[in-house]
Amino acid sequence: MSGKLDDAGMDLIFREARTHNVWLDQQVSDATLHELYDLMKYGPTSANCSPARIVFVRSREAKERLRPALAKGNVDKTMNAPVTAIIGYDLRFYDRLPELFPHTDARSWFTGKEELADATAKRNGSLQGAYFIIAARAVGLDCGPMSGFDQARVDAEFFAGTDVRSNFLCNLGYGDASALHPRSPRLDFDEACTLL
Amino acid sequence: MSGKLDDAGMDLIFREARTHNVWLDQQVSDATLHELYDLMKYGPTSANCSPARIVFVRSREAKERLRPALAKGNVDKTMNAPVTAIIGYDLRFYDRLPELFPHTDARSWFTGKEELADATAKRNGSLQGAYFIIAARAVGLDCGPMSGFDQARVDAEFFAGTDVRSNFLCNLGYGDASALHPRSPRLDFDEACTLL
Numbered sequence: 064m065s066g067k068l069d070d071a072g073m074d075l076i077f078r079e080a081r082t083h084n085v086w087l088d089q090q091v092s093d094a095t096l097h098e099l100y101d102l103m104k105y106g107p108t109s110a111n112c113s114p115a116r117i118v119f120v121r122s123r124e125a126k127e128r129l130r131p132a133l134a135k136g137n138v139d140k141t142m143n144a145p146v147t148a149i150i151g152y153d154l155r156f157y158d159r160l161p162e163l164f165p166h167t168d169a170r171s172w173f174t175g176k177e178e179l180a181d182a183t184a185k186r187n188g189s190l191q192g193a194y195f196i197i198a199a200r201a202v203g204l205d206c207g208p209m210s211g212f213d214q215a216r217v218d219a220e221f222f223a224g225t226d227v228r229s230n231f232l233c234n235l236g237y238g239d240a241s242a243l244h245p246r247s248p249r250l251d252f253d254e255a256c257t258l259l
Numbered sequence: 260m261s262g263k264l265d266d267a268g269m270d271l272i273f274r275e276a277r278t279h280n281v282w283l284d285q286q287v288s289d290a291t292l293h294e295l296y297d298l299m300k301y302g303p304t305s306a307n308c309s310p311a312r313i314v315f316v317r318s319r320e321a322k323e324r325l326r327p328a329l330a331k332g333n334v335d336k337t338m339n340a341p342v343t344a345i346i347g348y349d350l351r352f353y354d355r356l357p358e359l360f361p362h363t364d365a366r367s368w369f370t371g372k373e374e375l376a377d378a379t380a381k382r383n384g385s386l387q388g389a390y391f392i393i394a395a396r397a398v399g400l401d402c403g404p405m406s407g408f409d410q411a412r413v414d415a416e417f418f419a420g421t422d423v424r425s426n427f428l429c430n431l432g433y434g435d436a437s438a439l440h441p442r443s444p445r446l447d448f449d450e451a452c453t454l455l
Contacts, residue, residue, distance in 0.1 A: 068397035072268040077301040077394065097448055104445040105273040106389065109406045109427075111443040117452045125455035163443060186385050186406070186426065193302065193389030198273065201264035210305045210382070230382065231305075247307040247359060249300040252293055256313045259321035 076200045081246065083205040083238030084140040091121070091145045091204065091235055098202045099195070106194030108187040110172075111163045114156035115191035116227045118149040119235075128220050134211030137232075144207065144234035149217060150195060152188025154180060155226040188230050196233065205238035272396045277442065279401040279434030280336040287317070287341045287400065287431055294398045295391070302390030304383040306368075307359045310352035311387035312423045314345040315431075324416050330407030333428075340403065340430035345413060346391060348384025350376060351422040384426050395431055403430035 074080075096119055108114070120129050126142055129149075133141055141147050157173035157180060173180045196206050210231050217229040270276075292315055304310070316325050322338055325345075329337055337343050353369035353376060369376045392402050406427050413425040 066267075066271060067399040068268050068271055071262075072264050073298060073397055075262060075264055076272075076397070077298045077390075080301070082303050093454065096452070096454065100448045100452055102269060102273045104451070105276070107278050107392065107402070107404055109404075111445075113446055113451070115451065119452065119454045122455055159446070163446070165443070183406070185381065189382050189385035190389040190392075193386040194273075194393070196303065196386075197390070197393050201269055201272070203263040206303070208303055208305075210379070247361070249307075250309055250355070250359070252296045255300070255309070255311060256292070256296055256315060258289065258292065258315045259318055 076197050080200050081205075081238070081240075081243050083207050083234070083236070083243070085239040085242035086140075086144050086234070086236040087239050089145070089237045095202055095204065096146070099198050099204065102198035102201055103191065103194040106191060108190060109183060110160065110169045112156050112160060112169075112183060112187055113163055113191070114152040114184040114188045115195070116151045116153050117195070118151070118221055120147045120149060121145065129217070132213040132216040132220065134209075137209050137211045140207060141209075141232070141234055145236035146234070148195070148233045148235060149221060149229055150188070150192045150231050150233060151222060151227045151229045152184040153225075153227050154184050156180075156184055156187075185230070192230055192233075199233070199235055204235050207234035207238075208232070209234070272393050276396050277401075277434070277436075277439050279403050279430070279432070279439070281435040281438035282336075282340050282430070282432040283435055285341070285433045291398055291400065292342070295394050295400065298394035298397055299387065299390040302387060304386060305379060306356065306365045308352050308356060308365075308379060308383055309359055309387070310348040310350075310380040310384045311391070312347045312349050313391070314347070314417050316343045316345060317341065325413070328409040328412040328416065330405075333405050333407045336403060337405075337428070337430055341432035342430070344391070344429045344431060345417060345425055346384070346388045346427050346429060347418060347423045347425045348380040348387075349421075349423050350380050352376075352380055352383075381426070388426055388429075392429065395429070400431050401434035403434075404428070405430070
């Protein structure tokens with residue numbers, strides 16, 4: 064590849080994008096969710112392991128299953144969001160490596176190595192969680208990611224009998240920009256980076 | 260925000276972007292690294308905790324300090340890359356919360372809670388690692404992220420006496436597209452996503 068993203072693109076995915084808590088009355092279509100996934104799936108993961116698994120909670124019934132697991136401060140904004148994505152990761156991601164990374168026996172790197180598989184699922188599942196946020200913004204959605212929920216309860220309700228575990232939640236919709244507070248400060252380059 | 264990213268932008272950061280292993284003889288300027296950080300810093304983290312810490316290894320001397328920690332298959336491409344970023348996270352990220360999240364006492368959520376702080380640093384440090392990759396592509400760089408290295412050795416060499424730990428490495432430069440292999444497959448929407 065060559066070239067840079069234009070200013071409008073940098074604004075859309077990073078500089079002007081904000082975490083939203085108040086949502087306009089505008090639904091999110093199936094087509095938009097597919098478009099989101101069909102971008103995020105291209106983000107790189109270690110050995111293309113792609114451990115992220117996503118549940119889009121959109122119906123009223125599914126939202127009510129999520130409600131008891133939410134931290135108190137996250138209930139209203141989540142119940143009001145058009146969609147809440149549960150971003151999870153599959154601890155048995157390596158069973159898909161023969162298809163996803165076919166040119167070598169990558170599955171054997173992880174079988175019986177629970178600690179390595181766990182760290183790999185979490186690291187790469189979180190990378191994919193960030194690709195999800197950026198891809199959502201790229202397709203015109205606003206995001207409200209959050210960690211404030213009972214992971215064990217979400218796992219029991221949505222992932223029982225599987226090897227998938229919840230990582231974080233992300234509300235999706237079209238945000239009400241008039242409800243935003245000023246953006247919090249970020250660390251300067253010299254506080255976060257060293258150049259050797 | 261409103262609007263979507265245009266097709267060229269989606270191609271640049273997701274659809275056409277590839278992991279590179281072979282680098283053109285073109286250096287990466289300080290200005291480009293600052294531009295990269297000044298985009299990635301805006302990606303959202305839990306309570307704006309911003310745990311990522313980055314060492315840009317660019318000089319020959321610093322590259323030689325990194326060499327012994329690299330997995331055998333990663334040595335040549337890393338030594339040849341114009342820059343190798345060590346993406347780390349600060350386990351004491353919460354000491355900065357009074358500045359980063361000033362409207363409440365968020366520091367107290369983590370003090371003395373080592374397990375929560377560790378999980379938060381890793382999850383959010385990985386989210387920021389993905390923002391780093393996307394921001395690098397946005398400023399026109401190619402990336403070669405990798406997990407194949409000795410984390411303890413990198414930590415001892417680059418983060419001794421600190422609470423920073425390495426997460427993954429990412430080569431940066433301008434890739435030689437003629438050296439790319441065909442892209443590996445991705446999971447389909449229905450394999451990775453559920454819509455409830």
